[in-house]
Amino acid sequence: MIRAFVRQGHEVRRFAATNAGLTANNLQSALLVAGMLPMIMLVVNTSSVAVVWFGGHRIQAGLMNLGALTAFIAYIMQILLAIMMSMYVLMTAPRAAVCAERIQAVLDTEPSVRSSVQQPHLRPAPGRLDPARPATLAFQGVGFSYPGAEAPVLADVSFTAASGTTTAIVGSTGSGKTTLLNLIPRFLDPTKGRITLAGHDVRDLPWTRLREAMAIVPQHSHLFTGTIGDNLRMAAPAATDDELWAALETAQTMRFMSDLPLGLATPVGQGGASLSGGQRQRLCIARALLRKAPLYLFDDSFSALDYDTDTRLRHALAQALTATVIIVAERISAVEDADLILVLDDGRLVAQGTHRELLETSATYREIAESRSRWTARRDGRGGSRGNGVQVLADGPKAPSPPAPLPAAHARSRRRHLRLRSPQCCGPQISG
Ligand SMILES: Nc1ncnc2c1ncn2[C@@H]1O[C@H](COP(=O)(O)OP(=O)(O)OP(=O)(O)O)[C@@H](O)[C@H]1O
Ligand SMILES: [Mg+2]
Numbered sequence: 001m002i003r004a005f006v007r008q009g010h011e012v013r014r015f016a017a018t019n020a021g022l023t024a025n026n027l028q029s030a031l032l033v034a035g036m037l038p039m040i041m042l043v044v045n046t047s048s049v050a051v052v053w054f055g056g057h058r059i060q061a062g063l064m065n066l067g068a069l070t071a072f073i074a075y076i077m078q079i080l081l082a083i084m085m086s087m088y089v090l091m092t093a094p095r096a097a098v099c100a101e102r103i104q105a106v107l108d109t110e111p112s113v114r115s116s117v118q119q120p121h122l123r124p125a126p127g128r129l130d131p132a133r134p135a136t137l138a139f140q141g142v143g144f145s146y147p148g149a150e151a152p153v154l155a156d157v158s159f160t161a162a163s164g165t166t167t168a169i170v171g172s173t174g175s176g177k178t179t180l181l182n183l184i185p186r187f188l189d190p191t192k193g194r195i196t197l198a199g200h201d202v203r204d205l206p207w208t209r210l211r212e213a214m215a216i217v218p219q220h221s222h223l224f225t226g227t228i229g230d231n232l233r234m235a236a237p238a239a240t241d242d243e244l245w246a247a248l249e250t251a252q253t254m255r256f257m258s259d260l261p262l263g264l265a266t267p268v269g270q271g272g273a274s275l276s277g278g279q280r281q282r283l284c285i286a287r288a289l290l291r292k293a294p295l296y297l298f299d300d301s302f303s304a305l306d307y308d309t310d311t312r313l314r315h316a317l318a319q320a321l322t323a324t325v326i327i328v329a330e331r332i333s334a335v336e337d338a339d340l341i342l343v344l345d346d347g348r349l350v351a352q353g354t355h356r357e358l359l360e361t362s363a364t365y366r367e368i369a370e371s372r373s374r375w376t377a378r379r380d381g382r383g384g385s386r387g388n389g390v391q392v393l394a395d396g397p398k399a400p401s402p403p404a405p406l407p408a409a410h411a412r413s414r415r416r417h418l419r420l421r422s423p424q425c426c427g428p429q430i431s432g
Contacts, residue, residue, distance in 0.1 A: 033091060040087060044080045051076055112147070113189045134164040134324045135198035135213065135294035137184065143192030144179060152191070153179045154347045161340065163198075163294075166318075166325040168335035170368060171344030177328040178219055180344070181299050184326070185211050197295065215288035217301040219328075221280035223272030228257075229264035231272075231283065236290040243290065250320045251286035252305075252313045253279070277304035285313070289320065298327045302334055310334065332369050341365070 002011050055069035138160045145152040153176045161167040169177050182188045183195060186202055195202045202210055215235065223231045232244050239247075244264055248257055256279055260266045272280040281304045288296060302310045314334065317325075329335045336355045343351040343358065343365045351362035358365040 029091070036087060036091075040084050044077070044084070047076060047080060048073065113186050133198075133294055134322060136163045136196075137161040137167075137295060137324060137326065138196045139180075139193065140196070141193035142180075142183065142190045142195060144176075144183060144188060144190050152347060154183075154190075157193070157344075157349045159340070159342055159349065159352055161324055161326060163324055164322060165339035166327060166337070167340045167342065168338035169326065169328045169342045169344060170330075170332070170335055170365070172346075172368075175344040176347040177344055178299055181216075181297050181326065181328060184295070184297060185214055185216060213293055214295040214297060215291040215293040216297045217281075217284050217288045217299060219299040219301075221272065221277070221284040221301075221304075223268050223275070223280055223283060225270045226268060227262075227264060228260075228266050228268055228283065231268055232264070232287050232290055235287045239290050244286075247286040247289040248283075250289055250316045251282045252309050252316060253282045253286060278306070278309070281305060282309075282313070285317075289317075294323050296321060296323050296325045298325070298329075300328045300330060303330055307333075343368075 002008060051069075051073055055064060055072065058064040059066060059069060139157050142154060142157045143152050144154040157180065159167070169180065171177055179188065183190055184197070184202070186207065189203065197205070197210070197213065205213075224234070229241070229244060232247065233239055236243070241264060248254065257263065268274060272283070275283070281301055285298070285301055288298075302313065305313065310331070310333075314337075318337075327335065327338065332355075335341050339354070340352060341355060341358055342349055343362055345364050350364050351358055353361060359369060
């Protein structure tokens with residue numbers, strides 16, 4: 001970023017300013033120490049000379065013997081050395097106090113989400129979540145506010161994702177889709193309402209049982225340093241190579257995986273830096289597929305895929321998954337087939353239903369669909385129609401030119417659906 005925006009000079013100046021501040025601080029404390037050391041030595045040596053001088057006179061006068069003077073000198077040296085050490089301790093004390101304060105702040109942090117194991121007063125949920133049986137997920141009047149935020153991010157969200165169905169969540173950027181998904185594995189706890197999975201309140205389930213019951217593909221595809229195999233086995237440590245290849249095939253990774261001579265042993269850089277965005281996304285999907293779970297959560301997990309791969313992947317997923325699936329998607333084409341579509345607008349669930357129902361009943365959903373199809377039609381230089389007034393959605397790998405300004409009626413929708421209107425921002429990045 002710094003090189004791309006030619007900010008090297010600015011960053012060098014920023015670093016130099018911070019460095020100069022640190023150097024000045026260190027110089028100040030070093031000068032203080034350098035000044036104090038001779039002072040201490042002066043006091044120690046003057047004291048020794050004074051003791052010898054007074055002691056010598058007293059010995060000469062016969063008031064004191066030599067052994068007493070030697071003992072006195074040894075004692076006074078010990079006292080002065082102890083004073084010297086305490087001066088050093090006093091000098092380092094402010095730095096230690098600041099460090100202690102920071103460590104204490106970390107130790108004092110109360111986790112905002114507590115497992116039911118840590119809350120014995122909570123009733124343990126009966127039975128187990130059966131990994132082989134799809135689970136029903138229900139939100140009942142769920143609201144959520146980030147600590148310190150003025151307005152809630154989610155308000156009064158209620159829906160039921162029936163067992164074995166696919167539920168899609170659409171909405172503008174910042175409407176709360178990721179926040180909603182994060183409530184399910186209890187990365188966050190709702191501030192209002194309750195969430196149930198297979199009839200159990202998620203707060204009654206221990207974390208391990210709750211999180212074992214779901215496979216998650218997060219919005220930001222993150223891979224760890226290691227090999228592709230290591231990364232995939234995070235979800236299923238005991239998986240065989242055949243199982244890994246099967247998941248990779250379902251996730252449509254074979255085009256680029258077959259080009260890798262080391263296959264599963266191919267090293268992955270930190271954060272997956274050696275792979276393209278689309279390749280990372282598909283590996284994250286394969287990782288999630290390895291876990292046989294009653295619930296799958298996909299947070300905008302198809303955004304870096306081209307239309308063709310996206311279609312093949314969703315087709316393969318539909319065949320491979322019998323579980324309950326929650327998909328956050330930016331493309332209407334990705335949610336058309338969902339059994340239930342939730343439309344989020346500014347943290348509120350403004351509509352829910354199937355694609356056809358929503359086109360008839362929800363103005364917000366129509367705006368999303370129309371802004372998308374209008375853009376697609378303009379890009380392709382033609383307009384198809386589905387008979388319901390919405391043109392055929394056909395994402396392509398490249399957009400030749402940005403769309404012309406829309407009429408005022410669509411301007412608001414376009415602002416709110418920035419990512420939907422232009423796949424250039426999140427378009428294909430893959431080579432495989
Ligand atoms: N950790 C946080 N602390 C405070 N506010 C947050 C935090 N994370 C998200 N938000 C706010 O919550 C709102 C919803 O964010 P969220 O990430 O859920 O949106 P989203 O619908 O997933 O957006 P996108 O489509 O860009 O992924 C945003 O206004 C965001 O600024
Ligand atoms: Mg998000």
